Amino acid sequence: MGYTNAGKSTLFNRMTGAEVLAKDMLFATLDPTMRGIVLPSENGSAGRKIIASDTVGFISDLPTQLVAAFRATLEEVLEADLVLHVRDISHPETAEQAQDVAEILTSLGVKPSVPMFEVWNKLDLVDPSGRAALAVNSEGRDRVFPISALTGEGIEVLLAAIAQAFDEEKSERMLTLSFAEGRKRAWLHQEGVVQDEEETENGHSLNVRWTARQEKRFREL
Ligand SMILES: Nc1nc2c(ncn2[C@@H]2O[C@H](COP(=O)(O)OP(=O)(O)OP(=O)(O)O)[C@@H](O)[C@H]2O)c(=O)[nH]1
Ligand SMILES: [Mg+2]
Secondary structure: OOOOOHHHHHHHHHHOOOOOOOOOOOOOOOOOOOEEEEEOOOOOOOOOOOEEEEOEEOOOOHHHHHHHHHHHHHHHHOOOOOEEEEEEOOOHHHHHHHHHHHHHHHHHHOOOOOOOOEEEOHHHHHOHHHHHHHHHHHHHOOOOEEEOOOOOOOOOHHHHHHHHHHHOOEEOOOOOOOHHHHHHHHHHHOOOOOOEEOEEEEEEEEEEEEEHHHHHHOOOO
């Protein structure tokens, strides 16, 4: 996700090998589009398969006709295991655009706990001195990836980082939920982390196997 015209569809096409309309116009993408990606693995065997979703772009003053498309995008963002915030880093107003995106997300109730990478796109349009400034800026920030979706620069590093983000260790845990906590139980099942469960006098006792990320999300339900 990201501001309109940031290059989301171009990046999506490059990562998935799909052909989604990428155009130099506002709101080229009107609906979230999903495709599978096989991530790289360290030993060269077939990696994990994930589903990527390309979304409609954000803009500070959202035209009313686009609110529905935008809602669909938001659902994608809320459900995502990892969000890539794509920025046109060559745009003179890139900072304002990023701020707008952050504000829209917050106002619509996206929790800051959603894991997010910042993808600094259109690096090919940045001159050498600008690049040096960006390098300084991104230093020490482990979730910033300067790329060019057009030339492919930086894409491999980004894909490797995505693979690593999904390659988390899992731990097991026993949970006790009361009957009133049906929503939490449903969430656990939806995430596919329940190994087995038993009904008890007051609710359910569940044995779950999950990542730290899933545990964190569960605690916030
Ligand atoms: N120079 C350069 N141009 C790029 C890059 N990535 C995308 N573009 C161009 O930027 C324009 C917008 O790209 P899209 O991929 O359609 O942008 P988007 O974020 O999907 O836009 P919306 O769907 O409207 O929100 C197109 O003309 C792309 O060719 C890049 O890395 N470098
Ligand atoms: Mg698009």
